Amino acid sequence: MRGPLQAMLVTAALALVSLVPILGVVSMLSGAALALVTLRHGARQGITVLLGAGVITGVFMYFVFGAMALGFVFLLLWLPLLLLALVLRSSASWSIVIDAATALGLAGIVVFYLLTGDPVQFWQNVLSQMVELMSAQGGGMEGMETIQNQLPMFSRWLTGMLAGALVMGQILSLMVGRWWQALLYNPGGFRQEFLELRQSRLAAMVLLAILVLSLPDLGGVSDMAGDMMIVMVTVYSIVGLALVHALVDRTGRHVGWLVALYLFLFILPPQAMLLLASAGFADSWVNFRRRLSSLQQKSDDDRNDNQ
Incomplete structure (x- = not known):
């Protein structure tokens, strides 16, 4: 809630932690961080955090594993969540x-x-x-x-x-x-x-x-x-x-x-x-x-x- 950059870092960090096999459930918290921003501030900040976190995870995966595309898989998981958060925000x-x-x-x-x-x-x-x-x-x-x-x-x-x-x-x-x-x-x-x-x-x-x-x-x-x-x-x-x-x-x-x-x-x-x-x-x-x-x-x- 302090700002988009902090939200991007938290969302991306939790997503990367979830790649550890025994910590896969942490991915739920990564999505929850994105959902919180979207529910509170709406579509614009939600999309900003989604894209920023996607770039961060992609860059990290590129330097560590040499495959940036793997990091952007999270975008496919976050996009439906963003849409559902907007539905909840508008309909309650x-x-x-x-x-x-x-x-x-x-x-x-x-x-x-x-x-x-x-x-x-x-x-x-x-x-x-x-x-x-x-x-x-x-x-x-x-x-x-x-x-x-x-x-x-x-x-x-x-x-x-x-x-x-x-x-x-x-x-x-x-x-x-x-x-x-x-x-x-x-x-x-x-x-x-x-x-x-x-x-x-x-x-x-x-x-x-x-x-x-x-x-x-x-x-x-x-x-x-x-x-x-x-x-x-x-x-x-x-x-x-x-x-x-x-x-x-x-x-x-x-x-x-x-x-x-x-x-x-x-x-x-x-x-x-x-x-x-x-x-x-x-x-x-x-x-x-x-x-x-x-x-x-x-x-x-x-x-x-x-x-």
């Missing part, structure tokens, strides 16, 4: 932001299918080359054979998994940036926004349509719909998480319920995400928060009548 609606992030993820899958023709074959070729390279560098033959046998399964789901991970990363970065903004200028504001996060019935109908297309064997259409379902489940798991936080808050439950939930997410992430996504999907139709408020109001009215 997380539901609209989630819809926009989902649309970007689904559009990315469509474009990838159009560019590659057959994403499964594309990933098989890429992964096969990686396995061969690992084998040439001294990997155990038995282990390499096992990996080689599993390539078709990995290739089938890799497009959707990458798209889902990118969409989740964008949303989480934006949430951290919004949280920082609230800490500085509106304490408690982000918490209230997060607790109210839910999706519309229209979004739920899109999920149903994609699910229907993914079930029959329609070749590339079903494959694409299957990848899209991974993105939808990822997005709705975030919505479901917000729902659980809201219900725990409104019912006064112990924080241990949330601790148990996050442990479940850590130990069995696919199962936990599917369960949360189901809860978020159901909330689009039922609106559990409103029903809970109605029940609490009815209970209070009955108590007052008895008195």
Whole structure:
């Protein structure tokens, strides 16, 4: 918040730190820094920081690794985040932001299918080359054979998994940036926004349509719909998480319920995400928060009548 140069340096530095394998999660903070600037100061400063941080990372990668283009990969990750931050800044609606992030993820899958023709074959070729390279560098033959046998399964789901991970990363970065903004200028504001996060019935109908297309064997259409379902489940798991936080808050439950939930997410992430996504999907139709408020109001009215 002190100025564009400081924001560029922080954004670029966090991005470069995230290149360390065990510190990849730091990339989320890099995006959050960009999101904070955009949310607070708008598109002009957001674009300035994005381009400046991109140049810094590119120059650093050139002098260290001799490949400037690698540094500008971050621009491809920051640009959608900048757009989502502008959507949130103008709408102040997380539901609209989630819809926009989902649309970007689904559009990315469509474009990838159009560019590659057959994403499964594309990933098989890429992964096969990686396995061969690992084998040439001294990997155990038995282990390499096992990996080689599993390539078709990995290739089938890799497009959707990458798209889902990118969409989740964008949303989480934006949430951290919004949280920082609230800490500085509106304490408690982000918490209230997060607790109210839910999706519309229209979004739920899109999920149903994609699910229907993914079930029959329609070749590339079903494959694409299957990848899209991974993105939808990822997005709705975030919505479901917000729902659980809201219900725990409104019912006064112990924080241990949330601790148990996050442990479940850590130990069995696919199962936990599917369960949360189901809860978020159901909330689009039922609106559990409103029903809970109605029940609490009815209970209070009955108590007052008895008195």
